[in-house]
Amino acid sequence: MEEKEIEDIKKETKKLLDEFSKALASVKADEESNVEREEDRREEREGKNCFDEFRKIMLENAPNKSEDFIIAEKKTW
Numbered sequence: 001m002e003e004k005e006i007e008d009i010k011k012e013t014k015k016l017l018d019e020f021s022k023a024l025a026s027v028k029a030d031e032e033s034n035v036e037r038e039e040d041r042r043e044e045r046e047g048k049n050c051f052d053e054f055r056k057i058m059l060e061n062a063p064n065k066s067e068d069f070i071i072a073e074k075k076t077w
Contacts, residue, residue: 055068063069 059065059068059070062070
């Protein structure tokens with residue numbers, strides 16, 4: 001693709017996004033939607049065993065780990 005074509009696509013995209021954001025700005029929500037349920041918790045059941053290969057890949061990708069556990073940073077507020 002040529003540089004001019006890329007620039008034309010960027011301009012057209014920006015134009016579409018600007019028009020879309022203007023259209024969204026004019027939308028007024030009359031009422032909030034809310035779902036009422038009798039119960040707010042689901043019933044606990046036995047979990048499924050995880051796929052061993054998935055576990056191995058996740059641990060390989062983790063920057064900090066200890067044996068079979070990922071060590072994650074705790075956010076302080």
